[in-house]
Amino acid sequence: MVQTWDLNPRRWVRALRRSPVKVVFPSGHVVERKPGPGKQPRKAAAEAGPHEQRLKQPLQVPPSQTPSTWEESGLRYDKALPGDKRLSSVMTIVKSRPFREKQGKILLEGRRLIADALKAGAVPKVFFFSRLDYIKELPVDKLKGVSLIKVKFEDIKDWSDLVTPQGIMGIFAKPDHVKMTYPETQLRHSLPLLLICDNLRDPGNLGTILRSAAGAGCSKVLLTKGCVDAWEPKVLRAGMGAHFQVPIINNLDWETVPNYLPTDTRVYVADNCGLYAQARRSDKASDHGWVCDRQLLKGHKYEEEVDLETEASKGWLPELEVQSYDLDWTEAPAAVVIGGETHGVSLESLQLAENTGGKRLLIPVVPCVDSLNSAMAASILLFEGKRQLRVRGEHWSRDRSYH
Numbered sequence: 001m002v003q004t005w006d007l008n009p010r011r012w013v014r015a016l017r018r019s020p021v022k023v024v025f026p027s028g029h030v031v032e033r034k035p036g037p038g039k040q041p042r043k044a045a046a047e048a049g050p051h052e053q054r055l056k057q058p059l060q061v062p063p064s065q066t067p068s069t070w071e072e073s074g075l076r077y078d079k080a081l082p083g084d085k086r087l088s089s090v091m092t093i094v095k096s097r098p099f100r101e102k103q104g105k106i107l108l109e110g111r112r113l114i115a116d117a118l119k120a121g122a123v124p125k126v127f128f129f130s131r132l133d134y135i136k137e138l139p140v141d142k143l144k145g146v147s148l149i150k151v152k153f154e155d156i157k158d159w160s161d162l163v164t165p166q167g168i169m170g171i172f173a174k175p176d177h178v179k180m181t182y183p184e185t186q187l188r189h190s191l192p193l194l195l196i197c198d199n200l201r202d203p204g205n206l207g208t209i210l211r212s213a214a215g216a217g218c219s220k221v222l223l224t225k226g227c228v229d230a231w232e233p234k235v236l237r238a239g240m241g242a243h244f245q246v247p248i249i250n251n252l253d254w255e256t257v258p259n260y261l262p263t264d265t266r267v268y269v270a271d272n273c274g275l276y277a278q279a280r281r282s283d284k285a286s287d288h289g290w291v292c293d294r295q296l297l298k299g300h301k302y303e304e305e306v307d308l309e310t311e312a313s314k315g316w317l318p319e320l321e322v323q324s325y326d327l328d329w330t331e332a333p334a335a336v337v338i339g340g341e342t343h344g345v346s347l348e349s350l351q352l353a354e355n356t357g358g359k360r361l362l363i364p365v366v367p368c369v370d371s372l373n374s375a376m377a378a379s380i381l382l383f384e385g386k387r388q389l390r391v392r393g394e395h396w397s398r399d400r401s402y403h
C-alpha cells in the first residue's frame with residue numbers, strides 16, 4: 001500500500017505504523033516498512049520474539065523524516081478579523097515595564113532578532129505576522145503550542161518600534177539567562193571581563209553598551225536597580241541581538257552584585273572623577289557634570305592639577321586610586337562599572353571596588369572637554385580590556401567560559 005502525503009502528521013504516523021506501508025513525502029523521501037508476519041495472537045511480553053518486540057516499540061521515524069517545514073507540521077494559524085483586539089492588548093502589556101515584569105513577557109520584533117532568540121532557547125508565546133512566509137522561515141519545532149495570528153501589516157506598523165517594520169512580532173517569555181544557550185562562537189571568545197551598569201537610564205545607551213559588551217567578548221552584563229529595563233523595545237533595538245549573545249542580569253541590588261562575580265574579581269569603576277570635583281565645586285559646576293581640573297594621574301600628559309586633599313581623605317568616600325585606563329588592570333578577572341548619564345557612578349560601586357581591590361579607571365580627555373558618553377566610555381574600556389588580555393595571551397576558551 002502506498003500512502004500519499006497528508007498534511008495531518010498524526011495520519012502519516014498512523015499510516016507508518018500499519019504494515020506493510022510505503023509513505024511518499026512531497027520532498028521525494030520514501031519511508032517503507034517490510035511486511036510483518038500478519039496478525040498474531042498476543043503473547044506475554046516476556047515470551048514475545050524480537051520481531052514482536054520491535055513491533056511493540058514506537059516507530060522511529062528517521063530524523064530527516066520528522067516534520068521540518070511548515071507544510072509538514074500541520075500547524076494552524078488564526079486570521080485577525082476587523083476589531084480583533086489581541087494585538088493591541090498584548091502590545092500594551094509588553095510596552096510597559098511594570099506589566100512586562102508582572103506578566104514575565106517581552107516583545108521581540110524583526111526576523112533576525114526573533115531567529116536569534118529562538119536559537120538561544122527563548123520561549124515564544126504568540127507571533128503576530130503579516131505574511132505567512134515570515135512564519136515559515138522559523139524552525140517549526142519551536143512553533144508547537146505558539147499562537148500564530150495573521151494581522152494586517154498596517155496594524156504591525158502602528159505598534160512597531162522599528163524605522164522599517166518587518167511584519168513580524170513575537171511575544172516571548174522573559175528570557176532567563178540561566179536557561180539560555182548562547183552561541184558557540186560567543187562562548188569561545190568569552191573573556192574574564194564583566195560589565196556592571198550603574199543607574200543607566202538611556203535605552204539607546206544601554207543597547208549600544210550591550211552590543212559593545214557582546215562584541216568585546218564580555219562574559220556577563222549586570223544591571224543594577226535604577227537602570228532602564230534591558231528588555232525595553234528601544235534597548236533591544238539598539239542591542240542588535242546582543243541580548244541573545246551575552247548573559248544579562250537585570251535589576252540587581254548592590255548587595256547582591258558580588259554573588260554574580262566570579263571569585264577574585266576586581267571591580268574597576270569608570271570614572272571621569274567628576275564626583276570629587278562635584279563635591280568640591282559650586283552648583284554651577286555640578287550642573288555641568290564635568291570640570292576641567294583632574295586628580296593627579298601619574299604619567300599622563302593631561303596632568304593638570306594636583307589635589308591630594310580629596311573627599312576620600314576626609315573619610316566619606318572610599319579611597320580609590322585613579323589609574324589611566326591604558327595601564328594594566330586585567331591581571332585578575334575584572335568587572336568594569338559604568339555610571340549613569342546624569343549622576344555618574346554610585347557610592348556603592350566605589351565601595352565594591354574598594355572591597356575587591358579595584359581602582360577608578362580614567363580615560364583622559366582634553367582638559368575642559370565634557371565627560372564621555374557612557375556607551376563610548378564603556379566601549380573604550382571593554383576593548384582596552386580585551387586588548388590587554390590578548391597581549392597577555394589569556395583568552396578564555398569555551399571550556400573555561402566564565403558563566
Ligand SMILES: C[S@@+](CC[C@H](N)C(=O)[O-])C[C@H]1O[C@@H](n2cnc3c(N)ncnc32)[C@H](O)[C@@H]1O
Pocket residue numbers: 269270271272274275288289290337338339340341342343344345361362363364365371372373374375377378
Ligand atoms: C556621562 S558620564 C557621567 C557624567 C556625570 N554627570 C558625572 O559627572 O559623573 C557617564 C559615565 O561614563 C563614564 N565616563 C565618562 N567619561 C569618562 C572618562 N573620561 N573616564 C572614565 N569614565 C568615563 C563614567 O562611568 C561616567 O559615570
